[in-house]
Each structure stands twice: as structure tokens, then as C-alpha cells.
Amino acid sequence: MPHLVILYTGNLDAVVDMPALCRELADTMLAVRDEAGAQVFPTGGTRVLAYPAPHFAVADGGAAGRAAGAGKTGVSSGDPGEYGFMYLNLRMGRGRTNATQTRAGSALLTSARARLDAVMATRHIGLTVQVDEGPEVFDAKHSTLHPLFKKN
Numbered sequence: 001m002p003h004l005v006i007l008y009t010g011n012l013d014a015v016v017d018m019p020a021l022c023r024e025l026a027d028t029m030l031a032v033r034d035e036a037g038a039q040v041f042p043t044g045g046t047r048v049l050a051y052p053a054p055h056f057a058v059a060d061g062g063a064a065g066r067a068a069g070a071g072k073t074g075v076s077s078g079d080p081g082e083y084g085f086m087y088l089n090l091r092m093g094r095g096r097t098n099a100t101q102t103r104a105g106s107a108l109l110t111s112a113r114a115r116l117d118a119v120m121a122t123r124h125i126g127l128t129v130q131v132d133e134g135p136e137v138f139d140a141k142h143s144t145l146h147p148l149f150k151k152n
Contacts, residue, residue, distance in 0.1 A: 006050040044146035084125035094134035
């Protein structure tokens with residue numbers, strides 16, 4: 001932990017650089033600090049995984065967006081039709097304060113918007129960021145990553 005899982009409609013692959021977004025979001029997670037200024041998420045445990053949905057249906061399939069046109073929604077008439085959607089789910093272990101959890105979620109939303117706002121200016125896209133924590137029923141870990149980042 002922590003894991004950020006991104007589920008998104010496959011039509012976003014044509015307009016969003018997903019590898020760059022994943023790296024930016026991982027860097028955002030690594031930059032989050034708690035109230036004492038300590039790094040919240042361990043470097044070796046930070047993961048961002050993105051999964052496109054090749055098959056999807058969002059809202060009315062784009063009908064309202066096409067009917068509204070640019071003047072009524074602020075979104076350009078270059079919108080190809082079908083809506084896009086991206087869901088970011090940050091899963092973290094228990095023990096962090098509500099303020100830290102909110103800080104992490106807000107930082108991820110800001111980072112995602114920095115990449116997506118230009119695309120959202122021309123297409124109808126929904127974006128959700130959700131932060132979850134335990135309780136885990138079973139939580140076992142085995143890794144050769146963590147030793148790389150342990151300070152001696």
C-alpha cells in the first residue's frame with residue numbers, strides 16, 4: 001500500500017497520455033506530507049495502475065452533449081460524441097488522519113486535473129477521486145522493492 005487504481009473508458013487513450021498521468025500521480029503521492037511534514041506514502045509501496053475499459057456505456061452515450069452544442073455547455077462542438085470517464089481509487093492502510101487522507105485526495109485531484117482540464121475543454125468527461133482505507137481482513141506483504149528505499 002498505497003495503491004492508486006485508475007479505471008477509465010478506453011476512448012480516453014486517444015487523448016490522454018496515460019503513462020505520463022500515472023507517473024505524475026505517483027509523484028504526487030510521494031510528495032504528500034502529513035501534519036508533521038513526514039512523507040505519507042512509502043516510496044517502495046507506491047503504485048499507480050491504470051486499466052482501460054474497452055467496452056463501456058456512460059450516461060446517454062453522448063446524446064445530450066451533442067444536442068447541447070458548444071454554447072450551452074462550454075464544451076467545444078469538436079466533442080466526438082461518447083463521453084469519457086475516469087475513476088481514481090486510492091487505497092491506503094489504516095492509521096492516517098482525516099486531514100492527511102483529504103490532503104492526499106485533493107493533491108491527486110489537482111494533479112489529474114492539470115493533465116485532464118485541456119481535454120475536458122473539448123470533450124465531456126467525468127472524473128472521480130475516491131480515497132479508501134482498511135479494515136483489512138488479511139494483509140500479507142513480500143517485496144524486494146522496500147529494501148531499495150530503506151534508509152540506513
